[in-house]
Amino acid sequence: xxxxxxxxxxxxxxxxxxxxxxxxxxxxxxxxxxxxxxxxxxxxxxxxxxxxxxxxxxxxxxxxxxxxxxxxxxxxxxxxxxxxxxxxxxxxxxxxxxxxxxxxxxxxxxxxxxxxxxxxxxxxxxxxxxxxxxxxxxxxxxxxxxxxxxxxxxxxxxxxxxxxxxxxxxxxxxxxxxxxxxxxxxxxxxxxxxxxxxxxxxxxxxxxxxxxxxxxxxxxxxxxxxxxxxx
Ligand code: ADP
Ligand code: MG
Numbered sequence: 001x002x003x004x005x006x007x008x009x010x011x012x013x014x015x016x017x018x019x020x021x022x023x024x025x026x027x028x029x030x031x032x033x034x035x036x037x038x039x040x041x042x043x044x045x046x047x048x049x050x051x052x053x054x055x056x057x058x059x060x061x062x063x064x065x066x067x068x069x070x071x072x073x074x075x076x077x078x079x080x081x082x083x084x085x086x087x088x089x090x091x092x093x094x095x096x097x098x099x100x101x102x103x104x105x106x107x108x109x110x111x112x113x114x115x116x117x118x119x120x121x122x123x124x125x126x127x128x129x130x131x132x133x134x135x136x137x138x139x140x141x142x143x144x145x146x147x148x149x150x151x152x153x154x155x156x157x158x159x160x161x162x163x164x165x166x167x168x169x170x171x172x173x174x175x176x177x178x179x180x181x182x183x184x185x186x187x188x189x190x191x192x193x194x195x196x197x198x199x200x201x202x203x204x205x206x207x208x209x210x211x212x213x214x215x216x217x218x219x220x221x222x223x224x225x226x227x228x229x230x231x
Pocket of ligand 2: 047048049
């Protein structure tokens with residue numbers, strides 16, 4: 001029996017305020033394994049709120065969210081954190097790397113809480129970090145500091161970090177927003193290669209050309225999610 005990776009039914013998110021902000025209004029969405037979905041919408045429309053819910057960083061105020069068939073509402077905060085660590089990879093616009101740690105350390109730290117901290121676990125984590133860096137084309141940069149890397153290299157490190165838990169879902173919030181257009185293309189190509197190899201990808205962008213590269217696009221406007229007609 002195989003479940004969709006993500007299933008939103010009537011998902012709403014109201015920030016309490018005052019005044020209350022209806023960031024998402026009764027959203028329905030199904031994302032199947034291997035899908036590549038882009039999310040577009042103007043600033044303030046609810047894109048990051050959507051991603052935060054999908055990534056279990058926040059809880060909806062209404063509706064039901066099944067992740068890999070699991071009802072996320074019944075989970076404790078600790079169970080949600082564990083599930084997030086194992087099933088979700090995040091890539092953000094601003095990389096969020098530790099500046100004084102090497103690429104390998106930045107990537108290895110991603111699984112600190114899921115893989116344990118003993119000597120054996122640490123060595124294993126570093127080996128997996130090298131593998132993840134090799135997957136994003138950065139084997140030769142494993143000892144470099146983020147401060148000595150280009151924006152494109154930093155985003156590749158962030159993608160390697162996201163891959164550490166072997167997630168079922170890769171969530172990207174404007175991953176090319178801080179990159180020049182040539183670098184943005186190569187980062188997108190990398191994300192699309194991961195998708196070709198089976199990774200389910202949800203990618204937020206305000207660039208309609210980027211959005212059009214996906215299998216599917218949904219638009220958010222004032223918290224209302226609408227799937228655009230397939231091309
Ligand atoms: P986007 O990512 O599309 O720019 P957001 O999801 O960040 O939009 O925000 C959607 C709406 O919710 C906006 O009106 C924003 O001001 C509001 N909002 C976002 N985060 C919070 C928060 N933590 N508390 C209250 N309001 C918020
Ligand atoms: Mg946002």
